[in-house]
Amino acid sequence: MGIDDLAGVGASSADAQAAQAGASVSLVIAGSGGAGVVTAGALLLEAAAAAGWFAWMTRSSGPQIRGGEAAAMLRFATAPIHCHDDCFDLLMAIDWDNIERFAAEIALDSRSLVIGDQDLGQAHESLLHSGPRQASLPLKRLAATVADGRPNMVALGAIAQLIGLPPPAMRQAVQTHLARKGQAAIDASLGAFQAGFDHAADLPPVRRLAQPQAAPSARWSITGNEATGLGAIRGGVRFVAGYPITPATEVLEWMAPSLAKVGGVLVQAEDELASINQIIGASYGGTPALTATSGPGLSLMMESLGLAVAAEVPVVVVNVMRGGPSTGIPTKSEQADLNLAVYGLHGDAPHLVLAPVSVPDCVRTAQWAVHLAEALQTPAIVLTDQAMGQSRAVIARPEAATDGAGRELARQTGDGQRYQRYAVTASGISPMAIPGTPGLAYTADGLEHNEAGTPSSRATDHQIQLDKRSRKLAAFDFGKQWAEIFDAQAGPGDIVIITWGSSTGPAREALERYSAKGGAARLVSLRLIAPAQPGPMAQVLGGARRALVVEQSHSGQFYRMLRAFYDLPRELRALHQAGPLPIRPGQILDQLDAWRN
Amino acid sequence: MDAPAERKKLAARDFKSSIKPIWCPGCGDYAVLNALTKAFVELGRAPEQIAVVSGIGCSSRIPAYLSAYGFHGVHGRALPIATGLKLARPELTVVVTGGDGDGFSIGGNHFLHACRRNVDLTYIVMDNQVYGMTKGQASPTTAPDWEGSKLTPEGTGINPFQPLVIALASGANFIARVSSSDPVNIAQIIVEAVRHPGFSLVQVLSPCITFRPEQQEWRDQVRTASVDFTGDAARAARRLMTDDGFNVGKVLFKGNRRPFAPDAASESCSVTELDREFEV
Numbered sequence A: 001m002g003i004d005d006l007a008g009v010g011a012s013s014a015d016a017q018a019a020q021a022g023a024s025v026s027l028v029i030a031g032s033g034g035a036g037v038v039t040a041g042a043l044l045l046e047a048a049a050a051a052g053w054f055a056w057m058t059r060s061s062g063p064q065i066r067g068g069e070a071a072a073m074l075r076f077a078t079a080p081i082h083c084h085d086d087c088f089d090l091l092m093a094i095d096w097d098n099i100e101r102f103a104a105e106i107a108l109d110s111r112s113l114v115i116g117d118q119d120l121g122q123a124h125e126s127l128l129h130s131g132p133r134q135a136s137l138p139l140k141r142l143a144a145t146v147a148d149g150r151p152n153m154v155a156l157g158a159i160a161q162l163i164g165l166p167p168p169a170m171r172q173a174v175q176t177h178l179a180r181k182g183q184a185a186i187d188a189s190l191g192a193f194q195a196g197f198d199h200a201a202d203l204p205p206v207r208r209l210a211q212p213q214a215a216p217s218a219r220w221s222i223t224g225n226e227a228t229g230l231g232a233i234r235g236g237v238r239f240v241a242g243y244p245i246t247p248a249t250e251v252l253e254w255m256a257p258s259l260a261k262v263g264g265v266l267v268q269a270e271d272e273l274a275s276i277n278q279i280i281g282a283s284y285g286g287t288p289a290l291t292a293t294s295g296p297g298l299s300l301m302m303e304s305l306g307l308a309v310a311a312e313v314p315v316v317v318v319n320v321m322r323g324g325p326s327t328g329i330p331t332k333s334e335q336a337d338l339n340l341a342v343y344g345l346h347g348d349a350p351h352l353v354l355a356p357v358s359v360p361d362c363v364r365t366a367q368w369a370v371h372l373a374e375a376l377q378t379p380a381i382v383l384t385d386q387a388m389g390q391s392r393a394v395i396a397r398p399e400a401a402t403d404g405a406g407r408e409l410a411r412q413t414g415d416g417q418r419y420q421r422y423a424v425t426a427s428g429i430s431p432m433a434i435p436g437t438p439g440l441a442y443t444a445d446g447l448e449h450n451e452a453g454t455p456s457s458r459a460t461d462h463q464i465q466l467d468k469r470s471r472k473l474a475a476f477d478f479g480k481q482w483a484e485i486f487d488a489q490a491g492p493g494d495i496v497i498i499t500w501g502s503s504t505g506p507a508r509e510a511l512e513r514y515s516a517k518g519g520a521a522r523l524v525s526l527r528l529i530a531p532a533q534p535g536p537m538a539q540v541l542g543g544a545r546r547a548l549v550v551e552q553s554h555s556g557q558f559y560r561m562l563r564a565f566y567d568l569p570r571e572l573r574a575l576h577q578a579g580p581l582p583i584r585p586g587q588i589l590d591q592l593d594a595w596r597n
Numbered sequence B: 001m002d003a004p005a006e007r008k009k010l011a012a013r014d015f016k017s018s019i020k021p022i023w024c025p026g027c028g029d030y031a032v033l034n035a036l037t038k039a040f041v042e043l044g045r046a047p048e049q050i051a052v053v054s055g056i057g058c059s060s061r062i063p064a065y066l067s068a069y070g071f072h073g074v075h076g077r078a079l080p081i082a083t084g085l086k087l088a089r090p091e092l093t094v095v096v097t098g099g100d101g102d103g104f105s106i107g108g109n110h111f112l113h114a115c116r117r118n119v120d121l122t123y124i125v126m127d128n129q130v131y132g133m134t135k136g137q138a139s140p141t142t143a144p145d146w147e148g149s150k151l152t153p154e155g156t157g158i159n160p161f162q163p164l165v166i167a168l169a170s171g172a173n174f175i176a177r178v179s180s181s182d183p184v185n186i187a188q189i190i191v192e193a194v195r196h197p198g199f200s201l202v203q204v205l206s207p208c209i210t211f212r213p214e215q216q217e218w219r220d221q222v223r224t225a226s227v228d229f230t231g232d233a234a235r236a237a238r239r240l241m242t243d244d245g246f247n248v249g250k251v252l253f254k255g256n257r258r259p260f261a262p263d264a265a266s267e268s269c270s271v272t273e274l275d276r277e278f279e280v
Helices: A013-019 A037-051 A099-105 A139-144 A151-163 A167-181 A183-202 A224-235 A249-261 A272-284 A295-311 A338-343 A359-376 A459-474 A501-516 A534-541 A557-565 A585-596 B029-043 B059-065 B078-088 B100-106 B108-117 B163-170 B183-195 B213-221 B233-241 B271-278
Strands: A024-031 A054-061 A070-077 A090-093 A113-116 A133-136 A219-223 A239-242 A265-268 A289-293 A315-321 A352-354 A379-385 A392-396 A443-445 A483-487 A495-499 A522-526 A528-530 A546-551 A571-576 B050-054 B069-072 B093-099 B122-127 B174-179 B200-205 B250-254
Touching: A024 A037, A024 A099, A024 A151, A037 A054, A037 A070, A037 A151, A037 A167, A037 A219, A037 A392, A070 A099, A090 A151, A139 A151, A139 A183, A151 A167, A151 A183, A167 A183, A219 A224, A219 A359, A219 B271, A224 A249, A224 A289, A224 A315, A224 A359, A224 A379, A224 B271, A239 A249, A239 A272, A239 B078, A249 A265, A249 A289, A249 B271, A265 B078, A272 A289, A272 A295, A272 A315, A272 B078, A272 B108, A289 A295, A295 A315, A295 A338, A295 A379, A295 A443, A315 A359, A338 A352, A338 A379, A338 A528, A338 A557, A352 A359, A359 A379, A359 A392, A379 A501, A443 B059, A483 A501, A483 A534, A495 A501, A495 A585, A501 A522, A501 A546, A501 A585, A522 A534, A546 A557, A546 A585, A557 A571, A571 A585, B029 B059, B029 B093, B029 B122, B029 B183, B050 B059, B050 B078, B059 B069, B059 B093, B069 B078, B078 B093, B078 B100, B078 B108, B093 B100, B093 B183, B100 B108, B100 B122, B100 B163, B108 B163, B122 B183, B163 B174, B163 B200, B163 B233, B163 B250, B174 B183, B183 B200, B183 B250, B233 B250
Parallel strands: A024 A090, A090 A113, A113 A133, A239 A265, A239 A289, A289 A315, A315 A379, A352 A379, A443 B069, A495 A522, A495 A546, A546 A571, B050 B069, B050 B093, B093 B122, B122 B200, B174 B200
Antiparallel strands: A024 A070, A054 A070, A054 A392, A219 A392, A352 A528, A483 A522, B174 B250
């Protein structure tokens, strides 16, 4: 059976354009439950990583708890990438069942190639609005030519052929992946892979990637949720309590066995109220502690975060944001818990809010959050999101970093003076006694208190302690890590993009493209969301006359926060859109171009 | 763990802080405070080896009145704080104190799961069947026809929570009821509760003479339970079926469930070794 070019485009200009080698290639594998989409995506990522490419993979699935249609969205590149591209070069449909559910997530254009098995039907019209090229590949029939061959492996062979993935890398991945299933399973998969690879030589072209040059040994394959857990352990966290919630559960699931290996403990709590209070108890006992949750859980934790502020107990809360409010869209991303994290506490409650700027940065930011919480004896909320947390990326190995001293502990003085747990100091940081230290017993309290910790409703004690707690954060030198700054090759120019969290990925790519066109601009991504850093921001903004704020929230939460805390250029635009669809680099580039013209 | 040999023998007053309680004269909680200090002496632990954790309410003020490590947290969450502390620092003696509203209403879910989880904690609930700190509202253990609160002027109309029944059903490893009218007995039972592994519940009938003055009669209504503890949960359950709430002074149930105590000390690899699973 030959290749049937359904759209009849042939060697058109679209083919010619598509065939140009690029810095990255993007593809989707989709199919019904049992089609092996998730396995195919994982194998492809593994092979691409082994071959030395960088990679980015997200998954989408139907509402079923188990099984059901699934889509694996992958992007490969010769340089580090931090988001999906504007469009996918290739959609490989193993079958067409319910694929229209993913249509909104599968951005295509006229250069895209949609491949499916004609024997199983036609592409759903929702996929064809943008006029992609189409081709058929007899996945099922080719699979049948190999004993126990499966269509998903045929599809992988075709993909390898189309994008230029070296077959040895895929063979190695198959062998590693299926080692437990025995040689017959490996042979079946390799045979089906080869059938797809050979057959696809005649398919219309898609973008091919250059062969990798760098040694893949320096690469990691990691999800944002895993990276966050790793960073927390690097930062010293040895106690975790958590309650399952999508999309944060993987932070906990990765940490459970990992903590056990390094002498830590993870407890599955009865609810989020218990999670936050258990970690407050552990941290009061001297063990750096963390919980991970998502929006509804963070809401439940708010009262006790106030306790951690007042009693000055360091804790870290990782909040992997999802679409809200309420149950919202649990499996998809949005940056809309910013207001909650920054303003959600009752009373005047100085605390830390941090946000990683990329998947690899989850390691660094989580580690830094632990350090800051410990050093400042206050809670730190780390905001990631579903798109960052559940994406798997092949990245350059994150560098190890150190943060210096953490919690300042009180030592027994022996001078007979009563220990002042909340002593007023220049820095606002009062040395903390750990239970077990003789002579320093005190009661940590959420009631307002005097310096000794004795409950007090006196105006002067309230003022003194409010000042002290606020001074801890205001007087602290957060250094250069408060934000990541990226400049175009032509320099910062007079345009600055201000963004945060997973919106940083598309913003970086937009800046790169703008830079490649000779544009001058600067990108600022805030790693430290609270406390605000108006001084350093003023320096970074320099002479910028125009600022574009980019975020994934319906109401522009980040834009409003920036307006409240920072002096911004007068010409100010905001690109804020609700989840769950990701912001694409092209959307940001369009804004920059509009300004330039 | 015994106190260092060179340390002088501690007296009950060594476990008292200089802070004067906010309680009303005649409050049953004074007896519990005194009993706790006596129990700590009997246990032979140094003040720094003890942590007393509480939530919010009159009785939850106890940590500040003691000379030991303390944590006065938020309403209803004393048990999770204590759980985290004990799991992170298993060598500490962790005692949880609070009232019926804190423990059985706002903190009810944690109570169930603390019994179930069976961490080695001792939970002392001063039960006065009223919210005292907020000036006299019905609590989960208040009788349905109590009309003393403006919030529920015709009574709550709902049956009271049965702490001992719930504790037994949920898996608590030690269950006792005592009366604030017998502080010596309270101290003895607290010592037993702390020494018994796992989660121990000690319910103290502790009258609120301000909002429930009729509870002063409890002194005459309580009686020493007629039988000693059982290790048989079914037998303990049968006793509770005929219990009118005034059998005090003895342990009802002592189980032998293994406490939940994950081993935090078994370090098998360095942090940098965790990196390996991510290497391509």
